[in-house]
Amino acid sequence: MILALIKPKIWCLLLLILLIHPSQMVVGQTISRDVFLNDSISQQIKLAKSDTTMMYGLLKSIRRHRRSLKKYYKPLLVIYVGLSKDVGYRYGEMKSLDILGLQERYDENYDKSISLHNESLQIALQLKDSSQLCYNYNNLGQAYRKQDLNELAIKYFYLALEMYEHKGMTRQASYTHNTLGATYFAQDEYDKSAYHLNVSLNLAIDNKDKRTMSYNYGSLGEIMLKQNKGDEALAYFKKALKIKEELNYDKGMAVTYHLMGEAWFMKKNYPVSILWFQKAIKIHEKYNTQRYLSHCYAFLGKISLAKNELNNSTKYLDKADQCAENVHSIENLILIGDAKVELLGKQNRWEKAMQIMANTNSLRDSIRMARYQKEIQTLEIGYQTEQKEQQIEILSAENQIKNQRLRLGIAIIVILVLGLAFAYSVIVSRKRTTKLKEEKLQQQLLKSQMNPHFIFNALASIQNYMYRNDPKKAARFMGNFASLARSILNNSSADYISLEEEINTLQNYLELEQMRGNGSFSYSLNYDDDLETEFIQIPPMLLQPFIENAIKHGVKDMDSGGLIELNILDKEDLLYVEVEDNGVGIKSSENRKNNGHVSMATSIFKQRISILKSNYPNLPEPEMIDLSNEGGRGTLVKVYLPILNE
Structure with a gap:
């Protein structure tokens, strides 16, 4: 109760x-x-x-x-x-x-x-x-x-x-x-x-x-x-x-x-072939991938056979045979069988060779038979599917005739009901619609501030790069920027985009800034393999301000050795994002702000997060940590975002 x-x-x-x-x-x-x-x-x-x-x-x-x-x-x-x-x-x-x-x-x-x-x-x-x-x-x-x-x-x-x-x-x-x-x-x-x-x-x-x-x-x-x-x-x-x-x-x-x-x-x-197979075997043994181990040993056996090293060939082919039997790999068993027939022939063991040849041919026949059966099954399923589609079309036509007789009477009733329902729904939903419009307009306003701001910074970077480099590299930079600008323009009208699109945009932005800095810093972008990035939805350009700050206030003035890491992790129903740089740190950056740069993007991010928190009140606040206070170097930013699947 x-x-x-x-x-x-x-x-x-x-x-x-x-x-x-x-x-x-x-x-x-x-x-x-x-x-x-x-x-x-x-x-x-x-x-x-x-x-x-x-x-x-x-x-x-x-x-x-x-x-x-x-x-x-x-x-x-x-x-x-x-x-x-x-x-x-x-x-x-x-x-x-x-x-x-x-x-x-x-x-x-x-x-x-x-x-x-x-x-x-x-x-x-x-x-x-x-x-x-x-x-x-x-x-x-x-x-x-x-x-x-x-x-x-x-x-x-x-x-x-x-x-x-x-x-x-x-x-x-x-x-x-x-x-x-x-x-x-x-x-x-x-x-x-x-x-x-x-x-x-x-x-x-x-x-x-x-x-x-x-x-x-x-x-x-x-x-x-x-x-x-x-x-x-x-x-x-x-x-x-x-x-x-x-x-x-x-x-x-x-x-x-x-x-x-x-x-x-x-x-x-x-000799080169053996080296590559040996490298493969080390990793296949680590994961106990029997099918691939069988394949490698089979080829080592064939190599020994070609070199007339019959004892080695027997050893490798027997190991390959055991691995193939463990996983019932018919393709490998055929490969091994052919090699063993050749080996036994060189050993003048013709009776055993004939026996293995018969077994191998039987395996080939089983593959052919399975393929024929699959082709027949495909035809049967295709025929059944076509029959069902035809039945659906016939039923649809019959239902359409029956429905036409009912439509006139139902239409009159529906019009009356809809009229009353419309009047009621307009009154009930007006307040809710107004609130949703206000929130959406506010999001669009913030995005309209962010996108021109971001494009302005990128154009300034292109200008500097053109002054400092040859035209070919400048043209390449311009091409990358055009690709980035296109993705920004495509996303600017969307309330949410996929995490996959956001990752691609951020990677493009980092590459542009890396080119502008003449490789003074490197970056890594990591995320869980299990993350379904094409389904997870987030607001566009929400993470870019922190990467921008990591470059502008962190690694910008480093001649070399700069590093920016972006890690995206799955934390239950939240997306956990870390942006870390090995720059000068927050305090040092604040003390030497002599370039007059004030990050409007960071301010806009805070406003966007506040709107997001109105729908997700339990969303943790972003954190900014000066790693120099902990005996390290640089800045670490932690951001939590809600996960929205399509």
């Missing part, structure tokens, strides 16, 4: 406070975090009912805590889907069905996954939600690809790609082109694969997406291997390796190592 009297918004606040703690005490016993989260969110779902604001927040909370919820994550999503259907919350039903479909795919329940994505797709079509349609098409493609139903996967990838390109979502388009390239590669259609990989590569270069660039370089190198072009393959692998080393991505480096070993094997440079 008491719980029912507590307002829903207060319940949400209490839930967020409780979720901060990893465990809670109940009757003198500690319950685990996943149990507590499940109980808390389940209680909120019961209270939410038809309150769409609470329902929207609850779905975000379930999604954000998926790792902590463990086994309770999927059941909570099922409950949420059911409640959304019961109360008619179509948006929540659409989103939760798609998210549940993702989880079923991760659990390898592909039929369930496809069914859920299709349900979400139908609602997205009704709501005309083009962004959700992109996700549905892409997720359906991934579910079919996981089952090697490549023709169906390609169909949905193209549907997603068409919408991404129409909406100007270049980063997502880059991912989809990359996936299409990988899918065509699996079908041995190398020309189509290379086309999509090159398109993805160009988009990734434009977006400064180094991880996707490395994937594309590596995949293009693999195509060259398949076409027996060792030199071209090595050129691509070197580019991929350089980026992976910059990203310190050791798993990816190991894959590139063994691919380079394969390319040198193709060129018959066995």
Whole structure:
């Protein structure tokens, strides 16, 4: 009875406070975090009912805590889907069905996954939600690809790609082109694969997406291997390796190592090939990646065989065989089998060679049979899908005829009801609309102050750079600035942009300032791999003032060795951002303010944060720490932002 009297918004606040703690005490016993989260969110779902604001927040909370919820994550999503259907919350039903479909795919329940994505797709079509349609098409493609139903996967990838390109979502388009390239590669259609990989590569270069660039370089190198072009393959692998080393991505480096070993094997440079395979094995052993270890040992066995070192070849091929059997890697077993047949032939063990050849050919036949079965399954599913679409069209036509008979009578009733409802809603919503307009106008006003201020500073930097450098470098600087200005102008009319867009803009700004300072400082931009940067929304240009201050008041006057670090971390339902420099520190900067620079951007940031806190009152205040007081050097700024998922 008491719980029912507590307002829903207060319940949400209490839930967020409780979720901060990893465990809670109940009757003198500690319950685990996943149990507590499940109980808390389940209680909120019961209270939410038809309150769409609470329902929207609850779905975000379930999604954000998926790792902590463990086994309770999927059941909570099922409950949420059911409640959304019961109360008619179509948006929540659409989103939760798609998210549940993702989880079923991760659990390898592909039929369930496809069914859920299709349900979400139908609602997205009704709501005309083009962004959700992109996700549905892409997720359906991934579910079919996981089952090697490549023709169906390609169909949905193209549907997603068409919408991404129409909406100007270049980063997502880059991912989809990359996936299409990988899918065509699996079908041995190398020309189509290379086309999509090159398109993805160009988009990734434009977006400064180094991880996707490395994937594309590596995949293009693999195509060259398949076409027996060792030199071209090595050129691509070197580019991929350089980026992976910059990203310190050791798993990816190991894959590139063994691919380079394969390319040198193709060129018959066995000593260099061995070195690359040995480097790969060290990392593959670290992560116990049996499939890749099998591949490396198989090639070491082939190298020993080519050098007529038969004992070494036997040792390596046996190790490769064991690793391949552990993970049932048919491709590696075929590779090993062919090498063993050649080895046994050199040893004049013809009976054993014939036995292994028969087993290897049987494996090849199983791959061909599996491919034929997949092709038949693809045709069957495609036919069933087409039949369903035709049935839907027929039913739609019949319903349209029936509805026309009812429309006239319903229209009269609706007009009367709408007239009364309109008059009532105008009175009730006038105050709320006025308040929202005031807040939105205030945000737009602040942004209109910030963007010209930022552009003014950047233009001043260009002017200084042109005075101090040659025209070619100045032109390059101007090109980078044009790209940055374009992103600022695109974002200036938006209340929120994705964290991914904000990161790209900040990286571009830092590169411009780094060029202007002739490399007197370096920077690093780090964020959690688990952060879904394309979905998280924040106000545009909110972090730039702190980076500007780190440059202007921190490392600007350093001849060399300056460093600016930007770290973005996931802290429960908040985004935690650190901006750190190794400059002179706050006190020294304040004491030597002889350049007359006053950061208007910082003042505007404070005003914007105050507006943000009106909607998120529990948002912690930003902190600015002088590291020289703690025996260090420079300044550390800590900022917390609310996480808003699309």
